[in-house]
Amino acid sequence: MGRPHAAVPSYHGQRITVGGYVGIGEILGIAAVALGAGVLGSMLGLGGGVFIVPILSLAFGIDLKTVIAASAIAVVANSASGSAVYLKSRFTNVRLALVMLVSMVTGALIGGLLAVSLPEVYLKGAFGFLLLYVSFVMFRRSSGGPSAAAEIDTDAAHDTYRLGGHFYDPAAADTVRYVPKNLRLGIPGASLAGVASGMFGIGGGPITVPLYTLVMGVPVKAATSTSSFMFGLTASASALIYYQNDFVDPSVTVPAVLGIISGAKVGAAVNRRVRSKQLTTIFITVLATLAISMLLDAFGVY
């Protein structure tokens, strides 16, 4: 048997222990929150972690590290189930992903070790700032802010390491070719996404997608699908650390994982029918509110 959990006081002063002690009601509650987080995350293209981590921590009073571990495992599941489609369409660039993963997994390893050793209050504060950053990125994207996407290089002569890719874009009815550039900036940059993913159990898309599109000149479709492919391996590195440090609680993890992956499927289906700017604005507001709540909680304001 793994070591028993330390009695970690929660936000309300008592750690809620689900499953064996509280029962099926809380498990269903976690699954419902995870389903909603999966839907929202999928509609915003973020994954469910950015919603489920603060909600389960703040509203359910579950130990933050336990929630982060559950979220990291859900990221692995989401990446595995979602990447197959992108691989078949060849949007994903496997060679580029593997190179970036060396740096990203290194970051995740550091992030995972930081998460298990840092006091919860620091993690909460850092997560709050990360959520604020994500809200800002999403707001800029939704308001059609100035696009500074790097120019796409198509010259095969520049592709020294054969990292270039091409795919057929049905929307443009054309083949898109590209050669990633600024590798000296992009590869170390991926380690930052790895640290964030490892520390907070999220995918890292708000960092890797802008890195690919703005710095490395990778087209958006290739950037999002290659990022989503990378999250699985990255999150599994940190989740293994959480597992062996006894932060994986099956009575939280199982409903969270099943809820998030089901929600992601629902969100993808809903997204094809509903694409409302007002809805996106509401979700961003929710995200910003969660960010501020996490920060207030971390600073002991309430």
Place this chain on the structure above:
Amino acid sequence: MQRQRSAKRPDSDSPSSGLGPELEQLYDRIARILGIGFWASIGVILLGVILTLAQGDELGDETFDMVDIVPKLLDGDVQALVDLGILLLLLTPLAYVVAALFTFLRQQDRLFVGVCGSLLLLFAITIGVALW
């Protein structure tokens, strides 16, 4: 009458033409590995949950150590199935790195053999650190 295809579409029905046969196979193999790994691990987790509830027990709030899972399964502890499913899920992405390593070894692509080898080494360190 056959529909005319866009002139700019790649010259085969596959959207992937141009990757080369070895990489084409690798993409398909990775998609299969991820699909099988995902469904197998979710299946094992659900089986563990169903058997645990069927025995009148409730889902526990802690996991077994990695090294204890197989002995616990052999002892008939069905909760170990949930832990096994979670670990299967976590190791699924690692399986595609192994598949990629073999592809690049066949292609004698030293750079990418090194890249895949580095990733496997990082995971060996991760598991080593976790067990330590």
